[in-house]
Amino acid sequence: MSAAVGDQEAARELIQRSAMLLDAEDFDAWVKLFDDGGIYELTAYSTEIRRWMTWQSSDRATLDKMLKEVGEHVRDTAQRRHIVGMPLVEISGIQGHVQSTFSLFRTLPDGQSSLYMIGQYDDHIIKRSGVWLYAMHKVIVDTRMLDSFTHIPI
Amino acid sequence: MVEPINGHSKPRLPETHYLDNRIFTDTSVFAEEQEKIFAKIWQFACHESELEKPGDFRCVQVAGKSIIVVRGPDDIVRAFHNVCRHRAAEVVREDSGNSARGFTCFYHHWTYSLKGELRGVAKPDGYDAVQLDKSALGLVPVRCEILAGLIFVTLDESAEPLRDFVGDIGKGFLEPLGTIPLEVFHFHKAILKTNWKLWQDNNSERYHSILHVANRKTLAWVLGKTSPMKLRIEAKGHSGYWADGGEALVDYAKGGYSSGAEGALPGMRGDEMRVINLFPDLMINIRSNVIRLDRMVPLGPDRTLVEWRGLGVKGDDDRMRAVRIRQHNLFWGPTGRNLPEDVLAVESQTRAMHADKVRYSIIAREEDLNPTDDANVRAYYREWGRLMGKSPATVA
Secondary structure, eight states: OOHHHHHHHHHHHHHHHHHHHHHTTOHHHHHTTEEEEEEEEEEEEETTTTEEEEEEEEEHHHHHHHHHTGGGSOOOOOEEEEEEOOOEEEEETTEEEEEEEEEEEEEOTTSOEEEEEEEEEEEEEEEETTEEEEEEEEEEESOOBOSSOOSSOO | OOOOOOTTSOOSSOGGGEEEGGGGTOHHHHHHHIIIIITTSOEEEEEGGGGOSTTEEEEEEETTEEEEEEEOTTSOEEEEESOOTTTOOOSOOSSEEEOTTOEEOTTTOOEEOTTOOEEEOSSGGGGGGGTOOGGGOSOOEEEEEEETTEEEEESOTTOOOHHHHHGGGGGGTHHHHHSSOEEEEEEEEEEESSOHHHHHHHHHOOGGGGGOHHHHHHOHHHHSSOOSEEEEEOGGGOEEEEEOSOSOOSOHHHHTOOOOOTTOOTTOOTTOEEEEEETTTEEEEEESSOEEEEEEEEEETTEEEEEEEEEEETTOOHHHHHHHHHHHHHHTSTTSSSHHHHHHHHHHHHHHHHHTSSOEEEOOOOSTTOTTOSHHHHHHHHHHHHHHTSOTTOOO
């Protein structure tokens, strides 16, 4: 495998691993997918106020604190499952741009599943010591009417 | 002899201190509320900044009616029923937009000016025989007034002026909202599986602050006995709570959160928090440098569309806007600390109330207007009872 192909594969694996770690609620491992200066951003376009909105913008330290508090919150009991499409990857040196679409489903404790959210990831990644990490993990959601609000990243 | 426990027994409390839960579940009560409350009272429609330019419009639901709110070429904001005078189709089909040249009904292309006048009809020759009087066929106006940038409408032509309706509770928000240009930077909505009153109730009563880990960490009064923050109870079911003292009331640092003091709004101290609840369904929540507005559209006894707006100062640079957005999202965004918990609470109440195994809710705390006193909740339901002509404690 060439270095370029290897980087592309590693970038795709980062996106899939990220989604699977959230589904497993392994937040410590998920936060480690971010570069030290990495940012998680959740955005949406409102047709009502006709502007882009930032629903969350958190650096790694803030994410870490937020996710360590998840267990203290009263929260949605549904199990979440991401389905992530094949990412498009552009690599340039130690930086990359990765775009993917995703669907996020919820399954209630009684077994009923429903579509929770659809959207896309528009990620900028960076290679540190041979490992690809998020410099900017940007979530752009299409779904704005949510069944339940969440303390967990999308 | 010990009486068996019966969930339908009235609490041994003054009738003002409990509620019959059927006011939250009964379909006839819901229908009556639409007629006696929502069709009569001033209701928040949107913020002035949502109608920045002539032709900007918002379409909102009030008491089951679709209302267009639009800024005219003369900069005046007006409201109209969203119904074409020809064959009663909806003239506007979007939630918002700009229609600077006026409105054209999609069905038969009748056109209206931004002032609501019927300007033209398609193929006008067909009306020559009956001499159609266009001047009598403008969009039907709805009363619309603005206070501190908040646009209100009422379907009742005889309603008192908006300023009189708001009364003295205005002192809690007129300065921070009305003395500096603000704009809406955040909007999201959801259909909550709950009754509309339970959401306003949740926004009013502070006893439930104990539910929120973030509040337990940052507000000493949540677990303490007294507070510099006091309930303010005004006429017409309006209430609020804030402090006149100089204390830093929200100790963000204690919770490990970032401060909200930078860029405090006019009249607000750093890290001050104020909540104002206007009867029946508007909450204004101010955390020093940022504002949250909750607006509701009741859809049924157990379904409520809630709209959440976040407001900051118009003209902020990118850094300052980011500071306000961060503060807003920390507690209130769809991924904020408190909002998900509040929604779980009111939906849980609704499920249990429909089961009707416990018929009464208790609103009996008396604590000298400390935040966890239920006096504001009692005032809210007292006004509900006045308008409905019945006691909220005895529906049947």
